[in-house]
Structures are given as C-alpha cells and as structure tokens.
Amino acid sequence: MTSLPPFRSLVLVGAGNMGGAMLTGWLNSGVPGQVITVIDPSPSPEIADRISQAGARHAVTPPAGLQPEIIFIAVKPQVMDAVLPPLKGVMSADTVVVSVAAGKTLASIEAHLGEAGMVRAMPNTPAMIGRGVTGAYANPKVSEAQRAQVQALLAVSGPVEWVAGERDIDAVTAVSGSGPAYVFYLVECMAEAGRKLGLPADLAMRLARETVSGAGELLNRSPEPASRLRQNVTSPGGTTAAALAVLMAEDGMQPLFDEAIAAARRRAEELGS
Template identity: 60%
Template sequence: MTELADIDGVVLVGAGNMGGAMLSGWVAGGLRREAITVIDPNPSNNIKSLLDKSGIRHAVAASDAIKAKILVLAVKPQVMYAVLDTVKPMIDDDTLVISVAAGKTLGYFEERLGALPIVRTIPNTPAMIGRGMIGAFGNDKVGAAGKAVADTLLAAVGKVEWVEKEADIDAVTAVSGSGPAYAFYLVECMAEAGRKLGLDPDLAMRLARGTVTGAGALLDASDDDAGTLRKNVTSPGGTTAAALEQLMAEDGLQPVFDRALEAARERSQELAG
C-alpha cells in the first residue's frame, strides 16, 4: 500500500477549486512539503495561506528547473492545450501524469506529451470537502505501482473507482461528475413543491436541504442499499407510498434520469479531444 508520506516529486499545475482541494487533502494526509511544487500564477488567498504556512514550493509558471515525477494537471479543459506546452521541460519518459480535466482523453495527452504513463480522472465538487467521488482510468504504461500512487493521491479527497475502459469515464462523468448538480436541483424542486403547498419559502428550503443531506448521511452510514432504505421508510398505503407512486410511474423520475444522463454522456464525448 502506498502512503502519502512515501510519495515524492509531485508537481501540481493549477490550484483552483479542485487542485486546491487536492493540495489541502495531501497536506492533511501527510504528504511532505518538500515533495510538492505548486504552479499557479494567481492562487486564492486560502491557498496562499496554506503555501505560506506549510512552506510548500510555489512557482508562477513551469520551468526546466522543476522536475516532476508525478504531474497533476488541475487546470480548466479550455486552457489545457496552452498549459501542456509549458510543462514539457519538467517531465521525462517516466513521469506519471494525472489529469482532472473533464473531456480530455488519454489520446489527447499522449499526442501532446508522448507515450507517458497517464491517468485520466473525473472528480466531483464534494472533493472540496474531502467527500468526492472520483472515476479513474490509466493507460497501459501506468502499471500497478503507478496506479497505487495515483489512487493514494486521489483518495486524499474522496473515494476512487477505477473503470475497466476509458469510454466508461464519460458515463462516470454523467453519473457522479455532474451528479452533485442533480442533487442540488432535487433540493430546489422539493423546496418549490413545498412552497406551492403553502410553506414559507425559506422553511421549505430548510426542510428540503436538511432532508436530502440527512438522507445522504444515512445512506453513507448504512450497510443497506438505497432501495432497501427507500422501502424501510415507505409504509403501505401511507404518504411516502403516495408520493413514490408518482415518482416511480412509467413517466416518472427514472426515464427523466435516463434522458438526462444520456445527454451528459453524449456531451462528455463531444468535448473529448
């Protein structure tokens, strides 16, 4: 098992929301300060404070004076093409590249950086509080050791699921990468429905928000699956059953989610390149 304290030569390019979350997770998990270099021209005040407090090396731009054993790319997909040109002096044939950029395929990186060990990941925003769900896939050059290192770095901000083929990353994007937005929208819909039933809007929102976060915590803490937990709270002929009759109808929630996730997967495929 690879420990954070055993990892060396990490260069993090981009310390925004996701990169900053990973950096915080690494520091909290025991990655040595001398093992990290952060490259970001304009880190947030929180990240500046973390860098100053921890003594982690910070650079505003890539340089051939910085050598990466592990290169973590946490920049926006739309600027990745420009960033890749700048990082080339920092890598060699054995550098492990980990990307957290949506839509950028292994082929995209191999074409621009060469035949390196590369891991493509798709995290989600709960990673910012250490509760992320992260899908990952590596090319053939990653190997068991590289996968263990990538897994340890990613697990610092959540749970990691390795998929069997790269195409599955688009489905992971649809389910968990974009998934937090679905949960947030569910809260909005519940609160709006409560308002229409006559509740004060703020009260309806508090009820909806607390219900969804509480249910999520129960799901996380329970050994039962979601279907079992749903059945446990559903009394025959009761209020929950009446609501579920609508949500589980032939034209209810499932076909809506089927269409929504298919649209998300198709968009992820379109963005690849």
C-alpha cells in the same frame, strides 16, 4: 486520516476548487510541502497562504529542472491546450500524468506531451470536504507501483473506483462528476414544491436541505442498498407511496435521469473531440 507514501516530487497544475481541495488533502495526509510545486498564475489568497505556510513552491510556469514523479492537472478542459505544452519540458520517462479535466482524452494529452504513463480521473466537488468519489482509468504505461501512488493521492478526497476502459470515464463524469448538481437541484425542487403548498420559502428550503443531507448520511452509514432504505420509509397506502407512484411512473423520474445523464456523457465526449 490516511497516510500517503513518500513522494520525491509532485506538481499540481491548477489550484482552483478541485486542485485546492487535493492540495489540502495531501498536506493534511502528511505529504511534505517541500516536495510539492503548484503551478497557477493566480491562486486565491487562501491557497497562496496554504502554499506558503506548507513550504511548497509556487510558480506561474513550470520551473526549469523539475522532473516530478507525478504531474496532477486540475484545470478546466477549455485551457488544457494552452497549459499542456510547457509541461513537456519537465517530464521524465518515469513521470505519470493525472488529468481531472472533463472530456479530455489521453490521446489529446499525448498530442502535447508525448507517450507516457497517464491517468484520467474524475472526482466530484464533495472532495472539498473529503467526501467525494473518483472514477479513474490508467493507460497500460502506468505501472502497478505508479497506480498505487496515484490511488493514494486521489483517495484523500474519498473512495477511488477504477474503470476498465477510458470511455467509461465519460459515463463516470455524467453520473458522479456532475451528480452533486443533480442532488442540489433536487433540494431546490423539493423546496419549491413545499412553497407552492403554502410553506414559507425559507422553511421549505430548510426542510428540503436537511432532509436530503440527512438521507445522504443515512445512506452513507447504512449497509442496506438504496432500494431497501426507500422501502423502509414507504408504508403501503401511505403518503410516501403516493409520492413515489408519481416519481416511479413510466414517464417519471427514471426516464428523465436516463436522458439527463446521457446528455452529460455526450457533452463530455464533445469536450474531448
């Protein structure tokens, strides 16, 4: 477990799946509940209990008098325009704003909050079990010390990869932010193909599910690149080679993923406009 640096005051706006996962990670890493304020109109009973047990503060709207070091915004992009204006009153000159709302640009956030140190971050849902990955971009107003604080908060859910330009966050969203859904769909497709070959549907799903989760864990533990691990499974002229000949054909999996991930990035850009 990674220990976080001391914080004076943190505000978490939105305690849904992602916000709740971050809150749990912070508390488990040693952030005292007393320095955390959670702003959410209707947290789940589980999150409400976690807030209460940790001694954190819960509010429906930003409480007067707060001047947090970091405001962490974990709401859906569609509600950002409603959520942001009340936050301006609790910001100080040293407050850093971290947004995980897909597509929402720093300029659109500044339109509500004014110029400030801001970070756009894109975690993914495995953050809920501490196995996520987050892409992040910091604007020039974020100091090195502030960036280190944000890094520590984001890292409770897995590795953090900083990108050089804000536009890269939309590509991060398309690859890793949305990426877990692609993997889950791969499991569905493998299971359905097995069912069509005559396996019972539940057996085909168990086989596909365990294969993908096991392969992912092997990839996580092995220093070898994915291409080498693929080659290790593939005997010349064997069954795997026959399947890969279809998946790696000119009109196979790569162009399909190119198109899918480009579509995800376009949608992220649309959400920010």
